[in-house]
Amino acid sequence: MIMQAQSTEIATQTRAIVEGLKGLEGPLLPILHEIQEEFGYVPQESLPVIADELNLSNAEVHGVVTFYHDYRRQPAGRHVLKLCQAEACQSMGSDAVADRIKRLLGIGFHETTLDGAVTLEPVYCLGLCACAPAAMLDGEVIGSIDENVIDEIVAEVRK
Amino acid sequence: MTTTIYIPKDAAALALGAEKVATAVTAEIAARGLDAKIVRNGTRGMVWLETLVEVVTSQGRVAYGPVKAADVASLFDAGFLAGGAHRLSLGRVEDLPFFAKQTRLTFERCGVIDPLSLEDYRAHGGLRGLEKAVAITPADIVKTVTDSGLRGRGGAGFPTGIKWKTVHDTVADRKYIVCNADEGDSATFADRMIMEGDPFVLIEGMAIAGIATGATKGFVYIRSEYPHAIVTMTRAVEIARAAGILGAAVMGSPNAFDIEIRSGAGAYVCGEETSLLNSLEGKRGVVRAKPPLPAIEGLFGKPTVINNVISLASVPVIMDKGAEHYRDFGMGRSRGTIPVQLAGNIKHGGLFEVAFGITLGELINDIGGGTASGRPVKAVQVGGPLGAYFPASMFDTPFDYEAFAAKDGLIGHAGITVFDDTADMLKMARFAMEFCAIESCGKCTPCRIGSARGVETLDKVAAGIEPQKNLELVTDLCNTMKFGSLCALGGFTPYPVMSALTHFPEDFAPRPVAEAAE
Numbered sequence: 197m198i199m200q201a202q203s204t205e206i207a208t209q210t211r212a213i214v215e216g217l218k219g220l221e222g223p224l225l226p227i228l229h230e231i232q233e234e235f236g237y238v239p240q241e242s243l244p245v246i247a248d249e250l251n252l253s254n255a256e257v258h259g260v261v262t263f264y265h266d267y268r269r270q271p272a273g274r275h276v277l278k279l280c281q282a283e284a285c286q287s288m289g290s291d292a293v294a295d296r297i298k299r300l301l302g303i304g305f306h307e308t309t310l311d312g313a314v315t316l317e318p319v320y321c322l323g324l325c326a327c328a329p330a331a332m333l334d335g336e337v338i339g340s341i342d343e344n345v346i347d348e349i350v351a352e353v354r355k
Numbered sequence: 356m357t358t359t360i361y362i363p364k365d366a367a368a369l370a371l372g373a374e375k376v377a378t379a380v381t382a383e384i385a386a387r388g389l390d391a392k393i394v395r396n397g398t399r400g401m402v403w404l405e406t407l408v409e410v411v412t413s414q415g416r417v418a419y420g421p422v423k424a425a426d427v428a429s430l431f432d433a434g435f436l437a438g439g440a441h442r443l444s445l446g447r448v449e450d451l452p453f454f455a456k457q458t459r460l461t462f463e464r465c466g467v468i469d470p471l472s473l474e475d476y477r478a479h480g481g482l483r484g485l486e487k488a489v490a491i492t493p494a495d496i497v498k499t500v501t502d503s504g505l506r507g508r509g510g511a512g513f514p515t516g517i518k519w520k521t522v523h524d525t526v527a528d529r530k531y532i533v534c535n536a537d538e539g540d541s542a543t544f545a546d547r548m549i550m551e552g553d554p555f556v557l558i559e560g561m562a563i564a565g566i567a568t569g570a571t572k573g574f575v576y577i578r579s580e581y582p583h584a585i586v587t588m589t590r591a592v593e594i595a596r597a598a599g600i601l602g603a604a605v606m607g608s609p610n611a612f613d614i615e616i617r618s619g620a621g622a623y624v625c626g627e628e629t630s631l632l633n634s635l636e637g638k639r640g641v642v643r644a645k646p647p648l649p650a651i652e653g654l655f656g657k658p659t660v661i662n663n664v665i666s667l668a669s670v671p672v673i674m675d676k677g678a679e680h681y682r683d684f685g686m687g688r689s690r691g692t693i694p695v696q697l698a699g700n701i702k703h704g705g706l707f708e709v710a711f712g713i714t715l716g717e718l719i720n721d722i723g724g725g726t727a728s729g730r731p732v733k734a735v736q737v738g739g740p741l742g743a744y745f746p747a748s749m750f751d752t753p754f755d756y757e758a759f760a761a762k763d764g765l766i767g768h769a770g771i772t773v774f775d776d777t778a779d780m781l782k783m784a785r786f787a788m789e790f791c792a793i794e795s796c797g798k799c800t801p802c803r804i805g806s807a808r809g810v811e812t813l814d815k816v817a818a819g820i821e822p823q824k825n826l827e828l829v830t831d832l833c834n835t836m837k838f839g840s841l842c843a844l845g846g847f848t849p850y851p852v853m854s855a856l857t858h859f860p861e862d863f864a865p866r867p868v869a870e871a872a873e
Binding site: 220221222223224225226228229250256259260263264265266267282283284285286287288319320321322323324325326327328330332335336337338339340 | 403
């Protein structure tokens, strides 16, 4: 029953979001961004509602959601830590930074700690290539990461 | 008199603690009861000096950096509001060699002004280009841009004026200007810097493009990894609309033009223009076959100018100062200036806008000061993940589209990643294939499957399994990808792979494998 109520709630909220944005030219990405903003991920229950409202097939909406790295299919941890793994960061030791953080948190990329504290993800370039290695923690940018910064980051997400 | 303090709000400065510095400065001003105000500017582009704090004094704008929050109290103690000496004193910004050696045309205002102040923008020459554009015919605008020799700064180097002319000449009920701000290449941050530091110049450039081609609607597609740029651009568009720069009557002229900011969703391939158009339309960011060219059938099937941020941001200065002024900089068929981005393992990293023709060696050694680690340079990758790796022996190559092409390289978006001698080029070649496999849109086989096979084959080379045979296979695979892929992702991945193999063969030689413990 609770599950039922939740999915009705999601459908209702999704419909409201779609109604507000469907007037845009090419509204699907803005809608998905807004849904992820609202729920923290793109719930499966949202997809048929979007398809119905935009006159698309379920397959088309599913295809778009799964194409883009940004859209989550399940909720993330309370914190999201993105570590840049692109070339400029690699040249400054991003591999070692990632290894150390993975070890300290006990998780790999695309994983969430068991206590739900943090989700770890790779990112390919934050445009902070002149102050590498770089990361983004909950939308805040961090540059020139060294061991001290790693300890600060880990302490922050463990709070 | 109120003293003005500039503290950057650029993402790179924020990543290095600018927000904490600003908070500390605010607190000190209040605690000491001083008459001073803080302006949050963009970055000057000298990232190793961030947070670069500037104070307006009788000698000009005097800089201090790199400032940490813990330094702030001592700066006030040293009387920095009057330009007092401090161990972080740098003197006037304009006198710093890294800055003085540049030719700043596109980035003239970046880091100088308050990014969201239209008064600042106007006071520093903003909107003059658009004022001139509304006074002449669209065909004359297109001619000016063509005569300037401006080529697409996104990577392909296609002449901007010719693209505009095609859209201008195509009859349609609706046309679009799309700004490609999906700056996904590692080592590049010029687009981000201009959007965060001087957003109105991009808006002005897009409005000029709209008037020149008859387009009434513009989109800026910004990658989601740039949340700060999205916020600044969104706000700037609102301000421009309220001031009549955008809207039904651009600058009071009969031309209508408006802009919408859109966020990407983390797909590198959407930097490719046709997949970006699909993404804007709400589809999977899959590459489209060309023809038809976007200039004829682009966004929603309508004629569309799709230009990179820097291409569009260079247009206002061209309109303002004339095609000749811009064209007089540069060499050969590469005219004007290029914002070179020095990144990775480099001592003085940042953005260096300079006329084409400067050599790679000057940029890395003289301007960039060599590696940050102090070790010898082993390789530089120019042009992002799809650019070639050059060894130090090729540092005499001038920055010029054709000169790079002649050496099997590309300028791309002019980002340079420096690697010291600890770099493993086999690993970098493998990463190029891996990145292509992760980001491939999947439409064409050479890219989708070639990249996955490339990773496997290079892993075999690393494991010492028939290295000679497998390297031949990699070479053959690269050839197929280069000539058989639909777009630059699959088509250019062979550049880093083959250049690593060609210039650093020793890294691909069989290596002693660590024995297992048992």
